[in-house]
Each structure stands twice: as structure tokens, then as C-alpha cells.
Amino acid sequence: MGRSFVWEPYGDYLARSRVRDFMDRHAIPTWQELIERSQRDIGWFWDAALDHLGVEWATAYEAVYDDSDGMPWTKWFPGGTLNVTHNCIDRHIREQRGAELALIWENDDGESRSLTYQDLYERVCVVAAAMQRLGITAGDVVGLCAPVSPEAVAVMFAAMKIGAVCMQIAARAVPQDTVDSLKRGNARLLFMVDAYPRGGKWTDCSPTLRAVTQDVCSVKHVVIIPRRGVPGEPTDTCFYWSDFVVLGGSCASSPTEAVDSEHPNLILFTSGTTGRSKAIVHTHGGSLAQVIKEVGYAFDCQSHDRFCWFTNFGWMMAPWEIMGVLFFGGTVVLYEGTHVYPTPHRVFELIEKHRISIFGFVPTAIRQLAALDEDFSSHDRSSLRILGSTGEILDRQAWLWYFSTFGERRCPIMNISGGTEVIGCLLSPLPVMPLKPGTLGGAGLGMDVAIVDDEGRPVSGGPGHLACRQPFPSMTRGFLGERQRYLETYFPHDQDLWIHADRVEVDADGMWYILGRSDDLIIRGGINHDPGKIEQALLAFPGTPRVTEAAAIGPHDAALGQRIVCFVVLEHQLSAPSADAFTRELRAHVGATYDRTGRPDEIHIVDALPKNLAAKIPRGQIKRAYEGQPLGDVSKLDNPQALAAIQSIHS
Numbered sequence: 001m002g003r004s005f006v007w008e009p010y011g012d013y014l015a016r017s018r019v020r021d022f023m024d025r026h027a028i029p030t031w032q033e034l035i036e037r038s039q040r041d042i043g044w045f046w047d048a049a050l051d052h053l054g055v056e057w058a059t060a061y062e063a064v065y066d067d068s069d070g071m072p073w074t075k076w077f078p079g080g081t082l083n084v085t086h087n088c089i090d091r092h093i094r095e096q097r098g099a100e101l102a103l104i105w106e107n108d109d110g111e112s113r114s115l116t117y118q119d120l121y122e123r124v125c126v127v128a129a130a131m132q133r134l135g136i137t138a139g140d141v142v143g144l145c146a147p148v149s150p151e152a153v154a155v156m157f158a159a160m161k162i163g164a165v166c167m168q169i170a171a172r173a174v175p176q177d178t179v180d181s182l183k184r185g186n187a188r189l190l191f192m193v194d195a196y197p198r199g200g201k202w203t204d205c206s207p208t209l210r211a212v213t214q215d216v217c218s219v220k221h222v223v224i225i226p227r228r229g230v231p232g233e234p235t236d237t238c239f240y241w242s243d244f245v246v247l248g249g250s251c252a253s254s255p256t257e258a259v260d261s262e263h264p265n266l267i268l269f270t271s272g273t274t275g276r277s278k279a280i281v282h283t284h285g286g287s288l289a290q291v292i293k294e295v296g297y298a299f300d301c302q303s304h305d306r307f308c309w310f311t312n313f314g315w316m317m318a319p320w321e322i323m324g325v326l327f328f329g330g331t332v333v334l335y336e337g338t339h340v341y342p343t344p345h346r347v348f349e350l351i352e353k354h355r356i357s358i359f360g361f362v363p364t365a366i367r368q369l370a371a372l373d374e375d376f377s378s379h380d381r382s383s384l385r386i387l388g389s390t391g392e393i394l395d396r397q398a399w400l401w402y403f404s405t406f407g408e409r410r411c412p413i414m415n416i417s418g419g420t421e422v423i424g425c426l427l428s429p430l431p432v433m434p435l436k437p438g439t440l441g442g443a444g445l446g447m448d449v450a451i452v453d454d455e456g457r458p459v460s461g462g463p464g465h466l467a468c469r470q471p472f473p474s475m476t477r478g479f480l481g482e483r484q485r486y487l488e489t490y491f492p493h494d495q496d497l498w499i500h501a502d503r504v505e506v507d508a509d510g511m512w513y514i515l516g517r518s519d520d521l522i523i524r525g526g527i528n529h530d531p532g533k534i535e536q537a538l539l540a541f542p543g544t545p546r547v548t549e550a551a552a553i554g555p556h557d558a559a560l561g562q563r564i565v566c567f568v569v570l571e572h573q574l575s576a577p578s579a580d581a582f583t584r585e586l587r588a589h590v591g592a593t594y595d596r597t598g599r600p601d602e603i604h605i606v607d608a609l610p611k612n613l614a615a616k617i618p619r620g621q622i623k624r625a626y627e628g629q630p631l632g633d634v635s636k637l638d639n640p641q642a643l644a645a646i647q648s649i650h651s
Contacts, residue, residue, distance in 0.1 A: 005434040005509075006403070007412050013431040019297040020432055022052050031433040031442070032510060039448040042470050046076075046289060046446055053292050053327075056091055057082045058258035061285075067471055070495045072478075072487060074471035077261035077285045084265055084284050085161040086256045088326040089124060092117045097303075101331045104306070104354055105150050108197050108337035115150050117329075120157075123150070126248035127158035133247040134221050136189055138163030138257060141267065143182050143190035143219070145169040145208065148312055148334040151225045151241060153322055155191045160265045160284070163257040167267040170314025171196050172203070174595060175211035177277070182216045184279055184480055185267055190219050195228040199341040202228055213237070261285030267480060268316050270420035270528060277530065278489070279480035280421050288323065290424035290474030295324025297445060298414050298428045299358055299386055308333035308350065309360035309388065316420040317360070317390065339365045344372055348379035351406075359406065360388030360414075362526035363398055367559050370401040381408055386431065388414045391526040392561040393514055396437040403437070415440050417502065417514055421476040421490070426466060426500055427512050439511040447472055451504055456493035462505030465518050468498040520619045522554030524562050529554075529598045531619060537594040538568055538603075541586055545570045549609050552600070553623040563601040565626060567646060569609060579605055604649055610642040626650050 014020060019034075026048065028034045038045040043064040061080030069075075092098065098118030106112040115123070136142060142159040144166055146152045159166040167185045169178055171193060182190065190212060195202050212219055221237050223244045239247075266282040295301045307325040311317035325332045333354050339347050339361075351359060366389065369376075387407050394402070394415050403413055417440050418425035426449050429441025443449045451464040475498070478486040490498050501519040506512050522529040531552035538550040549569035554562035566586075574582055583603040591599040609617050624631055625647040634640045 005436055006400070007409075007435040009412070009432050009434065013300075013412065017300045017431050018053075018302075019300065019430050022049070022297065023432070025052065031430055034430075035442045035445065038445045039443060039470075042446055042448065042472070046473060049293055049297075049446065050289055053296050055082065055288065055292070056087055058086075061261060065471060065473075071471050071498070072475075072491055072495055074475065075262055076283070076289070076471075076473040080261040080285060081258040082261060082284055082288070083160065083163075083256045083258055084288050084323060085124065085157045086258075087288060088323055089117065089121050089157060090256055092326075092329055093121050097329060100303070100329065102326060103150055103153060103332050103334060105148070105334045106336070106350065106354075108200060108341055113150060120150075120154065122252050123154045124157045124161060125251045125254040126245050127154045128161045128248070129251040129254055130244050130246075130248035131158060131164065131189065132162060134189060136162065136164050138259065138263075140164045140189070141167050141185040141187040143167045143169060143185070143187040143192075144313060145171055145173065145178055145190065145192040145205075146225055146313060147171050147193065147196045147336050148318055149225070149336065150334075152191070152313055153332075153334075156319065156322070161254075161256045163259045163263060165264045165267055166319075168313050168319065169269065170312070171205070172595065172597065173208075173314070174593065175208045178208050179211050179215045180276065181269060181279070182212060182219055186218045187216070188218055189221050189223070190216075191223045191225060193225045193227050197227070197336070199338045259284055262477070264477065266319060266423070268319075268420050268423070269314070270316075277533075278421070278485070279482075280423075281477045281480055282423050282474065283477060286473040286475070286477075287319075287423050288327070290422070290472065291320050291324045292327045293445060294416070294424050294428060295320075296328060298416065298425070298430055299324075299388065300431050301325055301328045301330050301358060303329035305330040305357045306333055306354055306383075307331065307358040308335060308354070308356045310335065310339065310347070310362055310365060311360070312336075316423050320423060321360070339369065344369055344374050345376065345379065348376050348381070351384065352380045355383040357383050358386045358388065359384055360390070361402070361406075362391045363389055363394040364392065364525040364559070364561050366394070366398045366402045367561075370398060370405070371559060376405055381406060384408075384411050386414060387411050388416065390416045390418075390425075392523045393516065394438060399437040416444075418444070419500070422472070423474045426468060426502075427504070427514070436507075436509075436511050439513060442510060442512055451506065452497070452499070456497055456499070461507075463503055463515055464505070466500040466502040466504045466514075468500065469496070516556075517554075520553070522552065522562050522564055524554065524557075524564055524601075525560050525597065527595075527597050529564060529595065533594050534564065534566065534590055534598055534600065537590045538566060538586060540593065541589050543582075543585060543589075545572050545574065545582075547571075547586070549617075551609050551617050551619060551622055553619055553626060555623060555627050557601075564598060565602045565604070566600040567604050567606050567609060567622065569607065570605060574605070604646075606642070606645055608639060608642040608645075610640065610646070611638050622646055 059081040061077035067074040102117045103115040309321040416425040416428045425444040427440040428444040448470040451459045451462040503515040534552040535550040557563040
């Protein structure tokens with residue numbers, strides 16, 4: 001690939017990192033041998049890793065895993081009981097570490113709050129007691145629709161503390177998506193903000209509140225975390241945060257429920273390639289094992305670290321970061337704002353102010369800052385020791401800029417890739433391996449990954465599809481209420497091969513690289529967008545002329561990762577000026593009814609969309625036509641001339 005190593009491990013990365021300690025304990029001399037052994041003997045690895053990392057079990061497990069029902073339905077740590085909240089908070093109080101800093105939160109305007117472990121422990125106990133006063137018990141679903149904040153963190157851990165399941169919904173989700181999510185989980189309680197700021201602008205959440213109270217019968221109570229409004233009088237079903245916590249009394253301590261390792265703790269959402277989003281179910285044992293393995297070994301998080309990932313609830317990186325860092329007794333720095341408000345220096349100021357040592361960013365933001373040609377050298381970045389990135393491809397140029405500008409060419413970049421359905425990584429570097437620009441290092445520890453062709457057959461070196469040949473603890477326990485869809489999505493060939501939605505290849509030095517998505521998911525600016533939902537929004541446009549067909553694709557974009565480009569067929573033609581105005585209306589409609597961050601960058605009116613012989617629209621071929629790439633086999637198209645017309649748009 002013409003790439004050479006630009007970072008070599010040195011000093012404490014080699015001598016004192018946690019993964020080095022694990023290797024020494026098991027007499028493993030090289031990172032290559034560590035990865036190979038962790039793949040070959042997953043039972044040994046996960047048992048040894050959880051012991052080394054220090055997971056506390058209320059009841060010891062009887063076996064590492066049980067795959068007697070097949071790989072898709074593997075049970076992990078059967079017989080074992082534990083609780084994520086105990087492992088991340090309670091045990092630090094027992095060990096007299098309550099005075100140490102657990103959370104630092106800062107918003108757009110620089111307002112900042114800090115909580116010690118004792119503060120967080122007491123807040124979680126009160127929130128848990130208040131939940132129980134409202135009748136929430138083990139197994140009940142508690143919705144959380146809010147940006148990152150100390151209150152949101154307390155809700156997540158309080159739900160897990162009593163054995164309830166925390167359903168995390170992006171605050172930016174449109175009302176109908178929030179309603180649909182809560183219905184699917186039969187949620188009984190919802191926490192949400194009245195509004196939230198971003199980039200100096202406020203978004204009002206009252207439409208979501210109205211939709212939930214009108215349409216979701218299962219939600220018996222809503223707790224509003226006020227950000228902008230003035231708290232009013234509570235009602236029988238709607239509380240403000242201050243009134244809600246009163247229900248918990250002066251509960252400075254309360255027991256944590258020991259639950260089965262397979263007991264669910266999180267429901268997260270990720271976009272599908274068609275139709276509704278996928279509701280991902282995670283468990284106490286599985287999610288904790290994967291998260292702490294990555295935060296502990298790949299990111300080497302220690303109790304003295306201050307760890308900040310540029311994320312938000314609604315993306316798996318928020319619970320991943322919070323659970324992982326608090327498990328190790330570190331400090332989580334939560335930032336609610338954007339990277340360019342009020343100036344592009346915002347994240348550098350955050351790093352400098354809070355002495356952040358481990359920092360994770362999204363590739364789109366990296367590219368946007370790099371494109372500004374701004375001088376950031378005046379900021380003190382000496383506290384940084386490890387950088388992270390995920391969410392989309394981190395290309396060579398952006399990798400090198402991040403490495404030089406943030407890390408001053410001394411910090412390794414843990415460029416990781418996995419997904420919400422994994423709550424972790426299939427591919428990940430380690431601080432004991434050398435790095436090349438853009439690489440994802442190797443297989444994640446304990447992840448038996450391989451490269452396969454379209455039929456699931458092994459491919460040496462790639463390019464091909466990323467697959468996993470053995471189970472891992474954090475595999476989603478299916479999709480909520482959609483067993484068959486889960487199997488069709490990740491096990492399309494057979495039930496012994498998990499197919500992920502990435503195309504990958506490996507170079508001669510064993511370094512892995514992602515080439516793009518195998519499916520049609522569009523990742524614009526680090527945010528996943530379902531083309532099916534964008535198309536549905538276009539087809540539902542209430543104006544005239546009516547949109548009769550629609551297709552959305554995500555061509556590559558140097559700044560955003562991917563753009564959203566749509567093609568529509570109308571019931572009758574429009575003149576050029578009218579067409580321009582009409583496409584502007586369509587774009588606004590998608591923003592209002594689907595997602596404002598999902599507004600198409602371009603909308604093209606065409607005479608027809610290509611269809612295959614099964615009457616399906618081939619998005620992949622449309623994308624290749626638009627980008628001027630070889631079209632592949634067009635013999636199965638019913639109307640190849642429609643593809644040629646799209647090809648001419650960008651020629």
C-alpha cells in the first residue's frame with residue numbers, strides 16, 4: 001500500500017501499559033502472538049482478561065460461554081451474576097476513593113460542573129430509589145433522550161443498578177422516531193430535556209414531549225431535565241428533575257441488584273439500510289467485558305487519566321466511554337458542544353483546561369479543522385498521551401494531521417472500528433504496536449475476524465468483507481422483537497459467520513484498513529443515516545408535484561466522509577427555476593420530518609430510477625454511476641438507461 005510506520009511504541013507504552021502487563025503475565029512476547037492467541041482460544045482470552053482487568057462478580061460464572069444454541073445465540077459467563085453499576089461506581093466507594101473526580105461536564109458556553117465518585121454514587125442511589133418509588137423494577141425499560149450531562153449519567157447507572165434497562169435515544173431524534181423507539185421497548189419511564197443547545201442555538205424538545213404523552217401508552221411518567229425552561233408544578237405523570245429526586249429521599253446509599261450476566265442493561269439504536277432502525281440489546285456481562293477490554297488495553301486508561309470522547313447519548317460511544325473509564329477509576333470529561341463554537345480552538349481549549357490525557361474525535365471534525373489552516377500551536381497539548389478516532393474512515397491525510405497537530409507526533413492514534421451492535425471494536429490498534437497512517441491496527445483482542453468474499457469464502461489479504469468466525473461477549477442479543485431480521489443482517493450465509501458491513505484489506509505487515517461500507521448506510525459527518533428513511537421522507541412530501549420514487553446514496557466527500565445525494569422521480573416535470581425551488585422545499589422537508597443533520601446535500605430530478613429484475617432499486621450501482629466508477633453487471637437491470645442518465649449527471 002506504500003505506507004510505512006510513522007509511530008513506534010516507546011517508553012511507558014512498552015514498559016508500563018496494561019496490555020504489556022497482560023502479555024508479561026502470560027509470557028506472550030509480541031503483539032502479533034497476543035492477537036493470534038486471543039483469536040485462536042477465545043475461552044482462554046476472555047477468562048484471563050476479565051480476571052486481569054478485575055471484574056467483580058457477585059456469583060462466579062460456571063463457564064466462559066455456551067454456544068450450544070449456535071453462534072447467534074451464544075450465552076456468556078453462564079451462572080455468573082454481577083452489575084455494571086457496582087463495577088463502575090460502588091466498589092470505588094468501598095475502596096475509599098469517593099473523593100476522587102469521576103465526571104467533568106462542560107457545555108457550549110464554558111459552563112462546567114464536576115462530580116466526585118461520592119457525588120455520583122449518592123446521585124445514582126437517589127435516582128434509583130426514585131425510580132423504584134414510581135414502580136420501576138428489574139427488567140423494565142427506562143428511556144433516556146438527552147445530551148451528555150451528569151443527570152443523564154446518573155439515570156443510566158441508576159437504571160442498571162436496579163436491574164432496569166436503559167434505552168438511549170438521541171436527543172436530536174424527531175418525535176415520531178422517539179415514539180416508535182419507546183413503543184418497541186414498552187418503556188415505562190422517560191427522562192428527557194426541555195431543550196438543548198448546540199453551536200449557540202437552542203433546539204426545543206416540546207414537540208417530542210407532546211408526541212410521547214399522546215402516543216406512548218406504556219410510558220407512565222416523564223421526567224424533564226430542565227435546561228432552558230422554568231420548572232413548573234409537577235403533575236401526576238410529568239415531573240421536573242428537582243421534584244423527581246425528592247422521591248428518592250435522602251438515600252445516600254442503597255443496594256445494587258446482582259443480576260445474571262445475560263440480563264439486559266442497554267437498548268441502543270443503529271440505522272439499518274432499509275426500513276426502521278435496529279434496536280440493539282446488550283447485557284451486563286457482555287457489554288462490560290468488551291468495553292473494559294478496549295478502554296483498558298487499547299486505550300490503557302488508568303485511574304489518573306482524564307478521558308474525553310467527542311460523543312453524545314444516542315451513539316454507543318457515550319456508554320462505552322463512561323462505563324469504561326469509570327470502571328478503571330478515571331475521570332470522564334463530557335463535552336456537550338461542537339468543535340467549532342464559539343471558535344475552532346474550542347477542543348484545544350478543553351484539552352488544555354482539563355488536562356485531558358486520552359482524547360477521541362470523529363474523522364469529519366478532524367478534516368474540518370484541518371481544512372481551516374488554523375494555527376493551533378499555542379495550545380498546551382502536553383497532557384495528551386493517547387488519541388482515538390472512530391465512526392468512519394480516517395484517511396491518511398487526516399490521520400497525519402491529527403497525529404501532528406493534536407499529538408505532536410508523539411501520541412499513538414487508536415483508530416478503532418466496530419459498531420453499536422458490538423458496543424465495541426472488531427478492529428483496533430494497541431499501544432504496543434507500530435502504526436501507519438490510516439490503519440486500524442489488527443483484530444480486536446478476542447475477536448476472531450477474517451476477510452471473506454460475497455459468498456462468505458475466505459479471502460487472503462482482501463479486499464473483501466469483514467467477518468467474525470467465533471462469538472464474542474458483546475454481540476447484540478438480537479434485535480428487539482426482530483429475531484429473523486437479526487439473523488438476516490449478520491448471518492446471511494450461515495450461523496457460524498458474523499458478516500459486518502465493512503470492506504477491508506490487510507497489508508504485508510499485518511495492518512488492517514477499512515475501504516468503505518459494504519451496505520448502503522450513509523455516514524455523513526460522523527452521523528449514521530438510513531437511506532430508507534430519507535427516501536420515505538421524500539416520498540411523504542405533502543406538496544406538488546408528488547414524489548413517486550426516491551433513492552438516497554452516500555458518495556465520498558473529503559470533508560464530511562460522505563454526502564447525502566438523492567434522486568427523485570416526480571409525477572410531472574418542472575421547469576428549471578421551479579425545479580430548483582422544489583428541491584429546496586424537499587430538502588427542508590427531509591430535515592423537518594427525518595433529521596435536520598440528514599438534509600440532502602443534493603437532490604436531482606430524474607425521469608426514472610434503475611431497477612433490477614426483482615423491482616428493487618440498486619443503490620450500490622447508482623452510487624457507482626454517480627461517482628463515475630465501473631458499473632459492474634448491468635444485465636440484471638430492467639432499465640439500464642436510467643443508470644446511464646445518472647452517470648451523465650456527474651460526468
